[in-house]
Amino acid sequence: MSFLKKSQIKSPWLLHFDCGSCNGCDIETLACLTPVYDIERFGIVNVGNPRHADVLIVTGTVNPRNAVILKNLYDQMPTPKLVIAVGACGCTGGVFREAPNVLGGVDKIIPVDVYVPGCPAKPEAIMDAVVAGLGKLKGILEGSK
Amino acid sequence: MARTVIPFGPQHPVLPEPIHLSLVVEDEKVVEALPTLGYVHRGLEMLAVKRDFNQMIQIVERVCGICSMIHSLCYCQGIEEMMGIEVPRRARFLRTVWSELHRMHSHLLWLGLFADSFGFEALFMQLWKIREKVMDLNEGTTGNRVIVSVNVIGGVRVDLDESQIRWIKDTLVDVEAGIRKLQSTIMNDGTVCRRTKGVGILTKQAAYDLGAAGPTLRGSGVAQDMRQLKYAGFDEIPFEPVVETAGDSWARGNVRFRECLQSIDLVRQALDKLEPGELAAKVKGKPDGEVVTRVEQPRGECLYYLKGNGDKFMQRVRIRTPTFANIPPLAAMLPGLDFADVPVVVLSIDPCISCTER
Numbered sequence A: 001m002s003f004l005k006k007s008q009i010k011s012p013w014l015l016h017f018d019c020g021s022c023n024g025c026d027i028e029t030l031a032c033l034t035p036v037y038d039i040e041r042f043g044i045v046n047v048g049n050p051r052h053a054d055v056l057i058v059t060g061t062v063n064p065r066n067a068v069i070l071k072n073l074y075d076q077m078p079t080p081k082l083v084i085a086v087g088a089c090g091c092t093g094g095v096f097r098e099a100p101n102v103l104g105g106v107d108k109i110i111p112v113d114v115y116v117p118g119c120p121a122k123p124e125a126i127m128d129a130v131v132a133g134l135g136k137l138k139g140i141l142e143g144s145k
Numbered sequence B: 001m002a003r004t005v006i007p008f009g010p011q012h013p014v015l016p017e018p019i020h021l022s023l024v025v026e027d028e029k030v031v032e033a034l035p036t037l038g039y040v041h042r043g044l045e046m047l048a049v050k051r052d053f054n055q056m057i058q059i060v061e062r063v064c065g066i067c068s069m070i071h072s073l074c075y076c077q078g079i080e081e082m083m084g085i086e087v088p089r090r091a092r093f094l095r096t097v098w099s100e101l102h103r104m105h106s107h108l109l110w111l112g113l114f115a116d117s118f119g120f121e122a123l124f125m126q127l128w129k130i131r132e133k134v135m136d137l138n139e140g141t142t143g144n145r146v147i148v149s150v151n152v153i154g155g156v157r158v159d160l161d162e163s164q165i166r167w168i169k170d171t172l173v174d175v176e177a178g179i180r181k182l183q184s185t186i187m188n189d190g191t192v193c194r195r196t197k198g199v200g201i202l203t204k205q206a207a208y209d210l211g212a213a214g215p216t217l218r219g220s221g222v223a224q225d226m227r228q229l230k231y232a233g234f235d236e237i238p239f240e241p242v243v244e245t246a247g248d249s250w251a252r253g254n255v256r257f258r259e260c261l262q263s264i265d266l267v268r269q270a271l272d273k274l275e276p277g278e279l280a281a282k283v284k285g286k287p288d289g290e291v292v293t294r295v296e297q298p299r300g301e302c303l304y305y306l307k308g309n310g311d312k313f314m315q316r317v318r319i320r321t322p323t324f325a326n327i328p329p330l331a332a333m334l335p336g337l338d339f340a341d342v343p344v345v346v347l348s349i350d351p352c353i354s355c356t357e358r
Helices: A003-010 A024-031 A064-076 A087-092 A123-144 B044-049 B056-061 B068-083 B089-117 B121-142 B162-188 B190-196 B204-209 B249-272 B322-333 B339-348 B353-357
Strands: A013-018 A045-047 A055-059 A082-086 A114-116 B003-008 B020-026 B029-036 B288-297 B300-309 B314-320
Touching: A003 A123, A013 A024, A013 A064, A024 A055, A024 A082, A024 A087, A024 A123, A024 B121, A055 A064, A055 A087, A055 A123, A082 A087, A082 A123, A087 A114, A114 A123, B003 B339, B020 B339, B029 B322, B029 B339, B044 B056, B044 B314, B056 B068, B056 B314, B068 B089, B068 B288, B068 B300, B089 B121, B089 B162, B089 B249, B089 B339, B121 B162, B162 B190, B162 B249, B190 B249, B190 B339, B204 B322, B249 B339, B300 B322, B322 B339, B322 B353
Parallel strands: A013 A045, A013 A055, A055 A082, A082 A114
Antiparallel strands: B003 B020, B020 B029, B288 B300, B300 B314
């Protein structure tokens, strides 16, 4: 496996996008980066630029307005990429699924690899999802050679 | 000088939430800032016609995750006022405890993000480390870290026993010591002062005229806090709003910092006043009439207008949140700033976009 592929698995870079969540899942995603949970010790780094990112973490429901932004961010990320939908809203629309301006979960717009349930999802669950996603990424990279 | 328009957001590393500002700049100076909203709009006020008045508690809690307990407190107070329910004394103080714990974690979260906005990563990490202790208190007492879901109409649904009260008090000693240790850094550190002092000034008159709320208003010298309305347990707990007069980003940060310490004190007082008693009053009938309630969120005044017509569904739930009130002052603060100061000033109003757009 090439150096680049190896580092993609050993040190994936995250991009977080809030897609209409209530903030609950956002602050739990941020809490993952802070001293108590500290996912940086696994080489996972939070970045602000989609062109640098390997993993897209999306929280919250999709509405017609942010669907365009979400699609843009996804398209700007280099392949291979992972999408993790965090929280009940990101998975299915959650309590807001019947609200007038909600289209539903993230998978209505972009393909999702890992779903994290919970309202809000706990930092442990989010870390678990990233690890599960990396297993999938490894499979893709090994397949492509 | 040629004008350039630079988009700020909706996806920006300093903002956890999507808001878009079109910044018109001349050279490095911002001339105009045009906010665009609507990325988080879900239309949850409309859900009132699909969920009954008890189920609506779960919806209003998710208006905003950071101050979820205070949203449901405001909603429940409104319904209680409408139906004439007397909330038991113990429940009122328990509500105070959790609402102040929420304010504490929200302010610590904000102070961390604020430090991050001017690149002080170490302070960000330190503040979030302290915040985790408050989150543990939330999780240990209610079962959930963020959306604690303690309010029901007529009272609360969770109780605190003696060992939990002792644990909260012990943990708060640690939290207070941790915050006090960072006091001189937040107030006097050269890096912090140079990036925040004199940046984004909002005068007392402008704050009042533009209808600012919460720490943004108090940072400009207006002593207004909805806790002065004596809701929940605040009628028996002496309370003075925290005020700073400088009106800049530093003053707004300082108001929030001192409010953290104040909240610790308020939690202690509320815990001392707990007496054995009922947790929730019995609820009979359906809400009928209309009512306006106000509470103080970490970000400022939150107003609920509720209208029922004797049916189990509410006719109208209208929510006005503090960030909505703070956007006009923000648009007034930005012109004349250096471009690099924009993230600091945008964060200094503590924007909560999911509150604003619901």
